[in-house]
Each structure stands twice: as C-alpha cells, then as structure tokens.
Amino acid sequence: MKLFSSVNDVTDIDALVKEALALKQNPYANQELGKNKTLALVFLNPSLRTRMSTQKAALNLGMNVMVLNIDKEGWALELRDGVVMDGTTVEHIREAAGVMGQYADIIGVRSFPGLRNREEDYSEMIFNKFVEFCKVPVVSLESATRHxxxxxxxxxxxxxxxxxxxxxxxxxxxxxxxxxxxxxxxxxxxxxxxxxxxxxxxxxxxxxxxxxxxxxxxxxxxxxxxxxxxxxxxxxxxxxxxxxxxxxxxxxxxxxxxxxxxxxxxxxxxxxxxxxxxxxxxxxxxxxxxxxxxxxxxxxxxxxxxxxxxxxxxx
Amino acid sequence: MKLFSSVNDVTDIDALVKEALALKQNPYANQELGKNKTLALVFLNPSLRTRMSTQKAALNLGMNVMVLNIDKEGWALELRDGVVMDGTTVEHIREAAGVMGQYADIIGVRSFPGLRNREEDYSEMIFNKFVEFCKVPVVSLESATRHxxxxxxxxxxxxxxxxxxxxxxxxxxxxxxxxxxxxxxxxxxxxxxxxxxxxxxxxxxxxxxxxxxxxxxxxxxxxxxxxxxxxxxxxxxxxxxxxxxxxxxxxxxxxxxxxxxxxxxxxxxxxxxxxxxxxxxxxxxxxxxxxxxxxxxxxxxxxxxxxxxxxxxxx
Amino acid sequence: MKLFSSVNDVTDIDALVKEALALKQNPYANQELGKNKTLALVFLNPSLRTRMSTQKAALNLGMNVMVLNIDKEGWALELRDGVVMDGTTVEHIREAAGVMGQYADIIGVRSFPGLRNREEDYSEMIFNKFVEFCKVPVVSLESATRHxxxxxxxxxxxxxxxxxxxxxxxxxxxxxxxxxxxxxxxxxxxxxxxxxxxxxxxxxxxxxxxxxxxxxxxxxxxxxxxxxxxxxxxxxxxxxxxxxxxxxxxxxxxxxxxxxxxxxxxxxxxxxxxxxxxxxxxxxxxxxxxxxxxxxxxxxxxxxxxxxxxxxxxx
The missing domain is CATH 3.40.50.1370 (Aspartate/ornithine carbamoyltransferase)
Known part of the structure; x- marks a missing residue:
C-alpha cells in the first residue's frame, strides 16, 4: 500500500480488518519490519486519538516516530500556487512536503477543511499536495473530506x-x-x-x-x-x-x-x-x-x- | 505500585530511596522490564524538569514515551460533570482519560491548581478524574496540592x-x-x-x-x-x-x-x-x-x- | 568533538564531509555508539529541517531524542545576568541549561538573534551561556550569527x-x-x-x-x-x-x-x-x-x- 486516503485505496477490506484484529492479539511480532524506518506525523490541526494511536501503532511495529505540529513548531505554510509570498506565510507546502519526504519513510498528515470553499475542500488540495510533493507513502490522519x-x-x-x-x-x-x-x-x-x-x-x-x-x-x-x-x-x-x-x-x-x-x-x-x-x-x-x-x-x-x-x- | 500521587502511596519509603540511588549507579539494567511498554506524559501546564527527567527515566527502563501537551495539541478539556458542553471545551476528561488509558501502560499527569477555589483544588478533582477514568497506573507529575x-x-x-x-x-x-x-x-x-x-x-x-x-x-x-x-x-x-x-x-x-x-x-x-x-x-x-x-x-x-x-x- | 558552533570547531573539514557522505551510504552501522545516549534538542525558535534532520540523525545512531520547545512547553527564560527576576521571565538560562545537562549527553540549541543589538547578537550570549552552564557537548542548531x-x-x-x-x-x-x-x-x-x-x-x-x-x-x-x-x-x-x-x-x-x-x-x-x-x-x-x-x-x-x-x- 502506497497511499491510504480512503476506502478506495484498499484492495481487500476484509483482509485489512482481519489483519487489524490479528495484530490486536499479537502486537509486537513485526518489529523487524519497522526497524530503522521512520514515521513522521504532521499536524496542521489538533489531535489526541489519531496522534497517540498512530504513534503507538508505529512503535509496536518497531518504527521511529517524529511528531511535528507544523504551524506551531515549524513555519506558517503557503498552500496556493503561483503567489508572491510577501504576506504571513513563510514556507510553501511544495518545499515543506518535499523536505519531510527526505526525513521519513512514511508520512501521516492531518489537515482539516476551511469549510468556506466547498470546491477547494472537496478537491483535497492540501492533502493531495502533500502526497504529490513528499514522494513517500502517505497516511491520511484526517483530511478535508475523509478520516x-x-x-x-x-x-x-x-x-x-x-x-x-x-x-x-x-x-x-x-x-x-x-x-x-x-x-x-x-x-x-x-x-x-x-x-x-x-x-x-x-x-x-x-x-x-x-x-x-x-x-x-x-x-x-x-x-x-x-x-x-x-x-x-x-x-x-x-x-x-x-x-x-x-x-x-x-x-x-x-x-x-x-x-x-x-x-x-x-x-x-x-x-x-x-x-x-x-x-x-x-x-x-x-x-x-x-x-x-x-x-x-x-x-x-x-x-x-x-x-x-x-x-x-x-x- | 498502581498509583503514585503522594507519600501515602509508598509502602516502604527507605526502600524506594535506596532503589533510586541504586538505579543512579546502574541505570540500564532493567530494559527488558519496559520493553514494549508505553508511558504517556500528559501536560495541562508547562514543565521542563519533570518532562525531561521522567522521559529519561522511562527510556532508561526501555519504555516508549509519548508526550502530549493536551490543551495545545489535543482538545480543550471539560472537567466538570453534568454540564451541557456548549461552550469552549471540546472534550470531557472522562473520554480523554479513558482513551489515553487505551494507548498507554502508565500515564503521568500534570495539572496545576486554579488557586481560586480551595475546596476544589484540595479535592484533587482533575488528578483524581484522570486516575478514575484512565484505568491504568498513574504517576503525578505535580497535581493541585502535591509534587x-x-x-x-x-x-x-x-x-x-x-x-x-x-x-x-x-x-x-x-x-x-x-x-x-x-x-x-x-x-x-x-x-x-x-x-x-x-x-x-x-x-x-x-x-x-x-x-x-x-x-x-x-x-x-x-x-x-x-x-x-x-x-x-x-x-x-x-x-x-x-x-x-x-x-x-x-x-x-x-x-x-x-x-x-x-x-x-x-x-x-x-x-x-x-x-x-x-x-x-x-x-x-x-x-x-x-x-x-x-x-x-x-x-x-x-x-x-x-x-x-x-x-x-x-x- | 565537544562543541560544534562554527567551522572553527572542526579540525579536519574534508574528513567530516567524507564522513557525512559515508554515513549516507551506510546510515545504521553505528548504533552501538549511541545506545542509551540521549540528545536533547532545545528550541527557542521554530524549526522544521533542523528539528527533523537532527532527530533522524540521532535515531540512525541509536540515540534517544528529547525535543523541547522551551518557551512554549517549559518556562520563559531570563538571559541577562544580575537582574531581579520580578518581570515575565520565570527561569534563568543558568539553571535551565544546567538542568538540561543533567538529562542529556549532548544538547542541540537553536536561538535566533534579536536583530536589535549587534554587539549582543555577535557576542553569541545565549548560545555561549548554554554551552557554559549545561556542561555537556553542544551542537548549534543555528545561533545568532551562524548555522x-x-x-x-x-x-x-x-x-x-x-x-x-x-x-x-x-x-x-x-x-x-x-x-x-x-x-x-x-x-x-x-x-x-x-x-x-x-x-x-x-x-x-x-x-x-x-x-x-x-x-x-x-x-x-x-x-x-x-x-x-x-x-x-x-x-x-x-x-x-x-x-x-x-x-x-x-x-x-x-x-x-x-x-x-x-x-x-x-x-x-x-x-x-x-x-x-x-x-x-x-x-x-x-x-x-x-x-x-x-x-x-x-x-x-x-x-x-x-x-x-x-x-x-x-x-
């Protein structure tokens, strides 16, 4: 699996559910798989369950986890293309995502909708730009239209x-x-x-x-x-x-x-x-x-x- | 030990002090004990020493550590019972603590007093609700009345x-x-x-x-x-x-x-x-x-x- | 190497560059070196690349990493000496750095210049105080005058x-x-x-x-x-x-x-x-x-x- 953004990315739903229930019985059996692999969890919005459960899942698999609240710890992100960045945004999502893809084997991204522009939200612009520019597998941690x-x-x-x-x-x-x-x-x-x-x-x-x-x-x-x-x-x-x-x-x-x-x-x-x-x-x-x-x-x-x-x- | 909230939770103080001094001489001897065990450190207030020293202690024991600044990274917590949550709080401590208990084997909690209502502070309402609802062992990282x-x-x-x-x-x-x-x-x-x-x-x-x-x-x-x-x-x-x-x-x-x-x-x-x-x-x-x-x-x-x-x- | 604050701390630049390129080919060969060693990354300012890349580098070496946004998660720092701390700062850099040196084997520090007082910025007061008081090796994560x-x-x-x-x-x-x-x-x-x-x-x-x-x-x-x-x-x-x-x-x-x-x-x-x-x-x-x-x-x-x-x- 290279992308998990919706049910449409899953080839066999039953098998995935069975896998989850099997892991619940035997959580630590795959730690060689995650060894020296890094998951970056990138938050543009708050999170408790998604943050902790995904971190725990990765640790169970032997992975390293890096958590980044990008707007608070990093730089204010520009999401639009073609603009002159002479306002309050400091870094474009193209560079931010591209760079994070250099440091992580898998990236999880959370980005809520603005709820002002339906076309923009339903185009999943932010999430899709992350996927396009980071060039590593991406897990949705909740995007504008799906969780x-x-x-x-x-x-x-x-x-x-x-x-x-x-x-x-x-x-x-x-x-x-x-x-x-x-x-x-x-x-x-x-x-x-x-x-x-x-x-x-x-x-x-x-x-x-x-x-x-x-x-x-x-x-x-x-x-x-x-x-x-x-x-x-x-x-x-x-x-x-x-x-x-x-x-x-x-x-x-x-x-x-x-x-x-x-x-x-x-x-x-x-x-x-x-x-x-x-x-x-x-x-x-x-x-x-x-x-x-x-x-x-x-x-x-x-x-x-x-x-x-x-x-x-x-x- | 299932709870560490005060000296009254310690059955043998001398033994605990001796244990601490022994661990200082030999910090890494118990890493099998903490393997695949997760400590969640939950902060409702700032921390430097408690945050870093408890994290280091857990790492020395081979544990995984997840740090959560719950009000900044998660959701604004409701602490009172029975209220209609139609204000600024987004999640009740009952759910928040309950959920964290699903992701951690041990939880550390920091919650300062409000210093406005003595009865409320001295009842240790916040800390005690965490203990009640998370259902895993809890370490106080400083509560309203004790550290x-x-x-x-x-x-x-x-x-x-x-x-x-x-x-x-x-x-x-x-x-x-x-x-x-x-x-x-x-x-x-x-x-x-x-x-x-x-x-x-x-x-x-x-x-x-x-x-x-x-x-x-x-x-x-x-x-x-x-x-x-x-x-x-x-x-x-x-x-x-x-x-x-x-x-x-x-x-x-x-x-x-x-x-x-x-x-x-x-x-x-x-x-x-x-x-x-x-x-x-x-x-x-x-x-x-x-x-x-x-x-x-x-x-x-x-x-x-x-x-x-x-x-x-x-x- | 006990300090990495500028090119002047490097005895053999060529060798260091070659080491970096060799590590790129073979990232995980030195994990015994970092075992049970802790890197603390301390940020007084935002960071994306430095935060993630240094964290990744330490994980590759088998180290533990603790990340602290000191002003947001810890206490507002006083940087001047000799003052009566009756204002908004809560902790002096002397204690903060000294304490962090108790919890980490190596510390990385980011502190930007104020750009108001050239003499103060170019004296590298903040960075140098960290180095002086933490008493462990320090890596600059960008200081007032160098990166x-x-x-x-x-x-x-x-x-x-x-x-x-x-x-x-x-x-x-x-x-x-x-x-x-x-x-x-x-x-x-x-x-x-x-x-x-x-x-x-x-x-x-x-x-x-x-x-x-x-x-x-x-x-x-x-x-x-x-x-x-x-x-x-x-x-x-x-x-x-x-x-x-x-x-x-x-x-x-x-x-x-x-x-x-x-x-x-x-x-x-x-x-x-x-x-x-x-x-x-x-x-x-x-x-x-x-x-x-x-x-x-x-x-x-x-x-x-x-x-x-x-x-x-x-x-």
Missing amino acids: PLQSLADLVTITELKTTARPKVVLTWAPHIKPLPQAVPNSFSEWMCKADVDFTIVQPKGYELCADFTQGATISYNQDEALVDADFIYVKNWSAYEPYGNILGKNEEWMLTNEKLKLTNNAKVMHCLPVRRNLELSDEILDGPNSIVVHEAGNRVWAAQAVLKQMLESL | PLQSLADLVTITELKTTARPKVVLTWAPHIKPLPQAVPNSFSEWMCKADVDFTIVQPKGYELCADFTQGATISYNQDEALVDADFIYVKNWSAYEPYGNILGKNEEWMLTNEKLKLTNNAKVMHCLPVRRNLELSDEILDGPNSIVVHEAGNRVWAAQAVLKQMLESL | PLQSLADLVTITELKTTARPKVVLTWAPHIKPLPQAVPNSFSEWMCKADVDFTIVQPKGYELCADFTQGATISYNQDEALVDADFIYVKNWSAYEPYGNILGKNEEWMLTNEKLKLTNNAKVMHCLPVRRNLELSDEILDGPNSIVVHEAGNRVWAAQAVLKQMLESL
Missing part, C-alpha cells in the same frame, strides 16, 4: 463486537453549536457501503451528505424509524453540504437518549470522539452500558498498525 | 549528601511576585515528616500550610532562629492557604543570602526550580558553593525511574 | 554534486520583506572560504557581511557579472550589518530567474529553506531542473549524523 483510519477502526470494532452476521448500522446526525466537517460521516458512510452491513443514514432535511459517499445507503429523515432494530448507532454531527458549512437549526431533539435506545436491538453506541456531552450525546448514554466509544478509540491502534504494516511491506 | 516525584528526588538528594545520621532540614518561605501553589511545600513537608530528619518549617505569619501536611514538623516564624545549625535549607515560595491563594505582603527580607547562611551548619541549599533569581534566591547563593539545585534536579531522573520500575513490576 | 549544520550540509552537497575539481560558488543576496539574520550567509561564507572552491559573494551596496566571515571571498556588487560561469548559486536574503538589522530597499531585481541562469555554467541553485516563492526565488527556478534545494535539505541528516558521531566518540 479513513477512524473508519477502518470503526469497521474493526463492528466486526469484533457484532452478534449477527449482517448487523444493522445507523449513522445518525447529532446537534452541535459549531459547524463541523463532513469528513467523519463521509468516510464512515463509504466504508459501511462496502462492508457486509445493513446501513442507514438519518439526518434532518438539509444535512444530506455528498452523494458520492452514500451509494448503497438507506437515507432517512426520521430518527425514531431509523433506529428500530439497530445493532450499532454511530452518532456524529456535521454541517450542511449545501449551503456549504452551514448550521441549519438547533435540532436539539436529535440528541440520542436512553429512551430512544429502547427502539433499537440494544444497540451499541459509537462516536469518533471528541464528543460534547449533553449536546451531541447525553451523559446517560456515554456513562451507560451501551456506549463503546472508549473501546472504539482503543481500536484505532490496530487500524493504524494494519495500514502501516502494509505500507512497510511495500517499501 | 511527589519532586519530593522523592529531594529525599534522595538529602540521603545522598547528608553528613550526619539525622540532618536538620529547614523549609523556608521565600518572596515572589505571583501567587504560587502550595503543592511543592505541602509535598516536601509530608515526605520530610515521614523521613529520618529533624524538620522545621519557617514562614511569615499567615503562610501556614494546611496542617494535614505538616504533622510532626516544627513550625517557626523566625527565619534566623530556624536556620541555626541547619544542614539543608529548602527554599520555596507559596501563597497563603487562608485567604486561599493570596499574597500577604512583599517580605523581601525573607530572601536567603550568604549572610544568613552563616547561621547554619554550612547548609546545602535546595530549590525545586524554576527559581526567580534575586527575588526568591540570590545570585550569590545560586552561584556559590552551597547551592545543590542542579544536582537536585539531576536526581529527578532516579526518583522517577524508581517509581516507574515499581509500577512496571506490578503490571 | 553550521546547514553550512556543513551545503558543503556536503557541493562535494557530492560538483563536476569540476574546484567549482565556482556564488552566494547571492535575494529580496525579502522582513529583516532576516545574517547567520546563514555568515556561516556559509566562512565554510566556503575554507573549502576548495572559487567563492564569490554578491549583494547590493550596504549589505556587506561582517568581514570576519568573508576572508578570502571575492566581493561583488554586480549580480550579472558574479553569476558568470557559476557552478553553484546559493540564494539567501539577509538584513544589513550596518545599520544593523535594517532593510535598505526593495531590490526586487535581485530575485534569481531562468534568464539570469543563462549566465552560469548551468548552475545548481541552493537555498537553506524556508524560501518565500516569487519573492526570494521564482517558481520557475524552484520547480525547474536546476534547483537542488530539497536534495540539499536531505543532506542535513548526514551532516548532523557526522557531527553527532564525532561527539559520541568523544564522550
């Missing part, structure tokens, strides 16, 4: 904990006070659409995700109906795709509660975290027996390790 | 350098321009009260520490009298316990000088650092032959290594 | 890529909108003056570097003349030495272009990076076949590794 390491960990978690062959998985929109990216729901949706699950997305009118990511999903606008018999509920807020990056209303009644859980097949509740308590998801759910959010976060290690292992094998 | 790794290093230093069986140790208040926590003097006091030393605390009226930490200490208000025949002087500023977090006056005459040192038994001068020169402690002392502050800081490695070693042995 | 790891990497690059025994090397001033330090051109010049090259410096009147660094160089004010038959062009902006730290005019015509390249012997174009595109150096050069800036940045690893290896051998 594939999260989605792989989510599929690993569902595979690990499902009690029926083909579980019902519901992605439900949740309230928030700030406009959030569509990266997590886009990505979760495109992974679920390729997995052996019965997949429904439910959201208030106007919050439909870009159709490119939801081919094969059942689309609903009635949360109560959608939750019926659900085995897994994936809770997440996102801002509108059209008008891009907008919040369309409070929709406080969309917050999941124990009352709503009664509609489900005792569903396990997932969230990528961070989660705003009592806004996106209630205390009673997060502190109750149905929440698997911490367990899900733990599986981030094995998802990252499976991807890094396949990348190391292809170096 | 046990510093105190252990201080006792190691006194044990290493004492020239009499039962040295006289004086903790003296020093001037400062900002209200500082009571964590270092509280902690030093409770360790000294359990050690084989003659221990005096001297401070201006009104700066008495919480009595829970000073049982067995001689309490004085006359610096000149207290310093007579001292073998070790521990210099430190702290703000008042009552009214909590206040500065009660300038008290510039409390700064230690060479003139005052003449009262002592050629006392060695200690300070946890950072120290404000010529405010808390004079140049002439810090640059003179009686200062052992850098040596003392060096012993932070062996204190941390002794604690981590006992934790690794109990995993 | 020796960069210059060594530059000489390694010229040696590696030259096609004539004694190439013509031209250091040309380039435009910028902010006053930049003289560290890179000073340092490049003093290394070139000791190397087996034909070395010219060309700049607008008023931008002459301090003569201490340029003994043996041809000094020119006519860029077109200077570029004739050049084999390597080193592009860099710097502010005036007199009046110190000033910008004397826009001089936009000094930006290197493909048109100007025609004057040269198909010269390879170098820059230490970060570079402001279309201000210091044009897109057409940076994206064209003559630019070797990314390759040059890659050689930073081998320069740092050669220096660290010699330091480890002298521990």
